[in-house]
Amino acid sequence: MRFMMLMIPKGYESAAPGTVPDAKAVEAMMKYNESLQKAGVLLALDGLHPPSMGARVSFEGGKPKVSDGPFAEAKEVLGGYWMIQVKSKAEAIEWASRCPGSPNEIIEVRQVQEMSDFPEDVQKAAAGFSEMQAQAYPAK
Amino acid sequence: MKFMILIKANKQSEAGEMPSEKLLTEMGKYNEELVNAGIMLAGEGLHPSSKGARVRFAGKKSEVIDGPFAETKELIAGFWIWRVKSKQEAIDWVRRMPSCGDEEAEVELRQVFDAEDFGAEFTPELRAQEDRLRAQIEQLAK
Numbered sequence: 001m002r003f004m005m006l007m008i009p010k011g012y013e014s015a016a017p018g019t020v021p022d023a024k025a026v027e028a029m030m031k032y033n034e035s036l037q038k039a040g041v042l043l044a045l046d047g048l049h050p051p052s053m054g055a056r057v058s059f060e061g062g063k064p065k066v067s068d069g070p071f072a073e074a075k076e077v078l079g080g081y082w083m084i085q086v087k088s089k090a091e092a093i094e095w096a097s098r099c100p101g102s103p104n105e106i107i108e109v110r111q112v113q114e115m116s117d118f119p120e121d122v123q124k125a126a127a128g129f130s131e132m133q134a135q136a137y138p139a140k
Numbered sequence: 141m142k143f144m145i146l147i148k149a150n151k152q153s154e155a156g157e158m159p160s161e162k163l164l165t166e167m168g169k170y171n172e173e174l175v176n177a178g179i180m181l182a183g184e185g186l187h188p189s190s191k192g193a194r195v196r197f198a199g200k201k202s203e204v205i206d207g208p209f210a211e212t213k214e215l216i217a218g219f220w221i222w223r224v225k226s227k228q229e230a231i232d233w234v235r236r237m238p239s240c241g242d243e244e245a246e247v248e249l250r251q252v253f254d255a256e257d258f259g260a261e262f263t264p265e266l267r268a269q270e271d272r273l274r275a276q277i278e279q280l281a282k
Binding site for chain 1: 196280
């Protein structure tokens with residue numbers, strides 16, 4: 001099963017453009033990242049620049065409306081993620097608990113949808129998606 | 141540069157409702173365009189937060205809270221990772237995303253950290269470690 005571990009750092013919603021994590025925190029996190037990799041569970045990981053460098057698009061009534069960050073009403077925003085491959089939700093939670101997080105950080109653990117999780121008619125309509133992914137992912 | 145495109149959750153996604161065949165077909169066409177343009181690096185849907193959990197940290201202890209989580213607007217239902225030349229290119233692609241007019245749909249665009257974005261804090265040793273990590277991840281993903 002694949003899970004996303006979503007890092008939610010409190011306060012990141014108001015971080016200025018160009019904010020980078022502190023060196024000691026990066027060092028501790030890299031040790032954790034290596035432990036995930038050594039265990040053979042790490043599929044992907046990334047850090048995200050703050051929302052002040054991003055944008056949002058809403059589609060009310062089907063029309064796209066663009067707003068630049070930061071987003072005043074956001075109480076929680078994503079700071080980064082890991083994708084891991086494990087045998088169970090309990091194992092994913094176990095890994096999340098080992099993250100060197102600080103008291104102002106939360107990790108949300110979410111199961112990734114696999115094609116086989118969907119009912120047959122949805123699988124039919126989405127046919128070709130796995131092949132599409134296989135074609136796309138080498139393009140790193 | 142890389143952008144992570146976050147598809148925000150709504151009542152329907154949190155209820156585990158399947159999108160309509162029409163929307164799925166339109167999404168399939170859209171994904172194909174992204175792949176053909178060489179932009180698509182990754183894309184996944186997430187099961188509702190009722191199947192998830194949150195971990196809070198307090199010193200050496202951690203606390204686990206089971207989903208679902210009330211603030212739907214703060215949750216995500218899926219994501220893409222795209223390689224684009226600029227934030228504007230990512231915005232232009234998002235504006236063309238198929239959506240159901242009657243559902244609330246919101247997408248957040250966030251720039252992904254590249255090694256060049258870090259300063260001296262990201263020491264040569266840490267950079268080498270990251271390169272090694274990414275090479276190994278790529279092997280595992282094959």
